[in-house]
Amino acid sequence: MLNWGSLFYVFLAAAANVIGGLVFVLKRHWSRKSLNALMALSAGLLIAIAILDFIPESLEHDSSSPIFILLGVLAIYFFQQYVAGYFHFGEETHATQHEKSTAVGAMAGMLIHTFFDGLSIAASFEVDFRLGITVFIAVLLHKIPDGLTISSIIYILSKNRTKAMGAALLLGISTLAGALTAFIFADYYLPGEQTVAVAIAFSAGVFLYVAATDLLPVVNASGDRRAALFFFIGILLYFLLQWGTNWLAPALH
Template sequence: MDILFYVLLAAAANVAGGLLIMAKRSWSQHESHALMALSAGLLFAIALMAIVPEAVELHKSSPIFIILGFGLFFLIQQILSSHDHSVKSPRTRGMLFGMMLHTFLDGVSIVMGFQMDKAVGIVVLFAVLLHKIPDGLTLSSIIYTKSRSRKKAVYASFLLGLSTVAGALATMSATQFFAANPVILPFALSLTAGMFLYIVTIDLLPAVIALKNKRVSIYFFYGILLYIGLHEVLDLLPFQLH
C-alpha cells in the first residue's frame, strides 16, 4: 500500500536520526553536553516553528491547550518528582511520552494528507520528514547523555518510528472517527507543544545553564539554526514537486 510505504519511510527517518548517536565510537562529556544543548535548540524550534503553527491553524483555541499541556506536564513532574536522572526517571519517561505522542500524530497527518489528495499528502510527508531525523537525534542524544547507553538511545528512536506507524494504522482503521472530530488533532498537537516547551525550558536549558560553559551553550542556538535551515529547504520542496 502506497500510504503505508510513505509512513514506513517517515518512521525510518526517526531511526536514522537515532542512529546518528552511533556515528562515533565514544562521546566525551563535553560532546554529550553539546548534544544536549543542540537537542534543546531543535526541540524548541520544532515546537514553535512546526507544531504550534499547525495547531493554531487547525483550531483557534489551540493556544489555551498549549498552556494546558505545559501545566499538565508540570503537574505530572511534580507528582512523579524524583532525584533519579537515569533513563527510567520521570522526566525522561515524560519526554519519551511527549515525543511518541508527537510522532503518533505524524502518522495521523501523513494518512490524512494522502486521503485528502495525493499532492497534499506528498507535501505533508516532506514536512514530516523534515523534523523526523531531528526528532530521533533529539531523543537518542538526551537518553544517551542520561544513561550513557547507545542501546537505549537507539531503542528510543525505534519507539518513535513504531509510534508513527501506530498513528497511521489507527487513522486508517478509524478514518471516520478522526474526520468527525476535527478538534482531536489540534488538541493533541497543542498538548505536545506544551510538553515540548516544558522539557526545553524547565529540564534541558537549566541543565545547560548549570554547566556555565559558553562553548556548550552556543549549541542551543546551533540547534535552532539547524532547524531553520531545514525549514528553508522544505519551502523549496513543494515548488520542485510541481
C-alpha cells in the same frame, strides 16, 4: 478506504527516526562537552518546533489551544513532582526523579508528535497523491533530527545506548501506529482538526517545559560557552529544515 500504497512512505518516515537514533549511538564515545552541546542542540530544536510550528498550527485550528499548551506544561511538572519517583528507570542508572520525568516527558511529547506525523501522511495520500508526497517530504525532513534529539536526551539521562536506540525506534513505531489508525478508522472517523490541534498544543507545552526547565539549566550550569552555542545551531537547523520543505514542496504541486 485509504490508499495502502502510502504505507511505503510511512515506513520511510518511520525509518528516518531510527536513522536519527543510529547517528547518535554509532558514535562510540561522547565527552561531557559533546553531551552538553547535544543537550543545547536538542533544546533549540524543541523550542523552535514548539513556538514556530506547533503553537501557530494549533491556534489556526482551535482558538482555545493556549489552555492545552499550559496543560502540557502542568502535566509534566505534576509528573516530575508527584509521579516519576514511582517508575523504575533501571537500577544501573540510579536515575533521579527529575531525570525520570525529563525522559518520560520528552518521550510523551515526541510520541504524540510522531503519531500524528503518520496519521497526516496516510490521510493526505487519500486526498491527493501530490499532496501526500508534499506532506511526506515535510515530515521526513524533521524525522532524523527527531530521532537524534530523543536518543541524545535518553542517553544523557540513562547512559544506556540500548535505551537511546529504543527511544528512536519507539518514535518510528508511533509513526506507523498513526498511519494504521488512519487506515483502520478511515471509513468511520478520523480525528478532526480540533482534536489534532489539542494534541499538538499539549506537545508544545511538553517541549517547552523539557527544553527550558530540564535541558537548558544543565547547559547553563556547565559554563561551557561553546556548548551553549549549539542552542542557536538547533534553532538554525529548524529554519534550514523549513527552508528545505518550502523549496521542495512547490515542485510537487
